[in-house]
Amino acid sequence: MKLRQRNHTELVLHLVWATWKRMPLIADEDLERCLWRTIQAEAEAKGCSVLAIGGMPDHIHLVLVHPPTLSVSKLLNQLKGVSSSVARARLGTESFFQWAEGYAAFSLSTTHCRHAIAYVERQKEHHSLNDLWERWERTPESDSA
Template sequence: MPGTFSQIYIQLVFAVKGRQSLIQTHWEEELYKYITGIVTHKGQKLLSINGMPDHIHILIGMKPTCCLSDLVREIKKSSNAWVEEKGFCPSKFQWQEGYGAFSYSHSSLDPVISYIQNQKDHHRKKTFQEEYKSLLTLFQIDYKDEYLFDWMD
């Protein structure tokens, strides 16, 4: 019987609006579990999730029928509402517009998963801005600084 066979692995990277450090250690695991539930409910496979107080990395194994922009929109919209409902932030929590999406081969999964899981150590040496720009450069994505995230200096 003919079928569709695919291996699509995407790392998503997006930031808290204004790059504010709002994701706190005492509730970040709950946030990651909630986002895992969204991805799973949409029929996709979450392979790794982790981040910092101001941004998040998510590695997803995607089906070819999934529209990436719709999935990201649902993750952001639902998790914004969930953080607000839980009262985790003293101010309004919101993800910034835009995101990075980077594709990987199956053979690259272990290093990418390790990279995501070691975000805290990684950011002792490199800022989010440096990290994000290096991903764009590595993947040969042309960009202009004014169209990147709103960087707070």
């Protein structure tokens, strides 16, 4: 007798969050790589599968498969908390690092998933060419500015 799975979910999210006042606090490539690794490891520890991570000196984009048992706000609080602690420890007391309070979260269909991954992986190129998907670049801080 074959057992049937009770639940099946495919929740793919595109998350975006910014640095404090959109300051370019992630300008150093070593810090950037450290933050990406930290965020990916923490997301995976929370049961997520990271599909893409990228960003600019003032914000981060993350595409992941999200477990249905974890709220988006709790996940973002954890990712931002752990990564800001790592950034502050790495930078030392002479430098400032802080994430802005808000975030943006978009659910992705299977069709849009590959487009979002490509967009996130080529963030620097999109910004240099000013070929931005404005909806995916906005965070609460950019809306109030």
